[in-house]
Amino acid sequence: MKILIVYAHPEPKSFNGAMKDLASQVLQEAGHSVQISDLYSLDFDAVGGVNDFMEIADTKFFNYLNEQVRATNDGGFVPELKTEMDKVVWADFVLFQFPLWWFSFPAIMKGWIDRMFAMGFSYEIRRNFESGIFREKRAMLALTTGSPSMLFRSDGKLGSIEDILHHIHWGMLRYVGMDVLPPFVAYGAARATAEQRAAYLEAYKERLRTVETTSAMSLLALPPSAQ
Numbered sequence: 346m347k348i349l350i351v352y353a354h355p356e357p358k359s360f361n362g363a364m365k366d367l368a369s370q371v372l373q374e375a376g377h378s379v380q381i382s383d384l385y386s387l388d389f390d391a392v393g394g395v396n397d398f399m400e401i402a403d404t405k406f407f408n409y410l411n412e413q414v415r416a417t418n419d420g421g422f423v424p425e426l427k428t429e430m431d432k433v434v435w436a437d438f439v440l441f442q443f444p445l446w447w448f449s450f451p452a453i454m455k456g457w458i459d460r461m462f463a464m465g466f467s468y469e470i471r472r473n474f475e476s477g478i479f480r481e482k483r484a485m486l487a488l489t490t491g492s493p494s495m496l497f498r499s500d501g502k503l504g505s506i507e508d509i510l511h512h513i514h515w516g517m518l519r520y521v522g523m524d525v526l527p528p529f530v531a532y533g534a535a536r537a538t539a540e541q542r543a544a545y546l547e548a549y550k551e552r553l554r555t556v557e558t559t560s561a562m563s564l565l566a567l568p569p570s571a572q
């Protein structure tokens with residue numbers, strides 16, 4: 346497979362950095378081609394808006410979606426976006442590596458989605474979910490949390506990780522048609538012992554070796570605990 350790792354962490358020596366490096370190594374050893382978008386190293390601009398475009402068609406009223414469709418049709422995205430879009434088109438599988446920040450992606454990764462999953466490029470009004478433009482692609486989230494696993498229960502204060510990630514799984518990845526694999530989560534990574542961290546990396550290696558054959562989740566509009 347052709348695999349794009351989209352990685353967001355400000356510190357290369359972080360545990361997220363170690364997971365990203367491990368994924369790149371294991372996936373290439375398994376015969377896959379890998380490209381990495383290291384968003385902090387790229388100094389990726391997370392703010393979607395007029396800066397996405399070489400020029401604006403309607404200068405009297407900026408309509409972001411209309412400009413995205415127009416730029417898709419006439420190649421009008423700025424080179425920073427075009428480069429990333431080419432990687433998405435190239436990839437069969439997109440792996441997102443990030444620490445859970447405020448129950449979601451770090452803003453730099455959300456900005457990558459805002460700008461990358463442009464209307465016209467990744468979806469159209471009647472081309473979404475199972476008929477989405479990226480329906481031949483697969484995706485998976487690999488993340489770390491600060492809180493330990495015992496707090497992520499559907500009857501607990503934080504809720505289950507499947508519920509927390511549902512807006513990404515359903516509202517972003519599945520929306521553009523991708524099949525979504527179950528996430529890999531290293532819970533409590535910051536305060537884990539060295540042995541626990543080594544065990545997480547070992548378990549992650551196993552997950553990575555089977556990404557090609559792992560079944561996608563069957564997702565619905567409601568978060569899992571509300572189904």
Ligand SMILES: Cc1cc2nc3c(=O)[nH]c(=O)nc-3n(C[C@H](O)[C@H](O)[C@H](O)COP(=O)(O)OP(=O)(O)OC[C@H]3O[C@@H](n4cnc5c(N)ncnc54)[C@H](O)[C@@H]3O)c2cc1C
Pocket residue numbers: 354356358359360361362363444445446447448449489490491492534535536539542543546
């Ligand atoms: C803005 C913000 C919001 C947050 N919101 C949430 C939230 O909503 N929910 C939540 O649960 N948490 C939250 N957190 C906590 C955050 O999720 C954790 O701090 C993060 O997931 C820990 O991962 P890390 O990669 O940053 O760990 P690091 O602190 O970088 O790494 C942990 C340890 O692993 C070590 N390490 C590095 N490489 C290796 C290796 N190869 N082998 C073994 N050990 C290694 C590092 O040296 C370090 O000691 C938030 C944090 C911030 C900053």
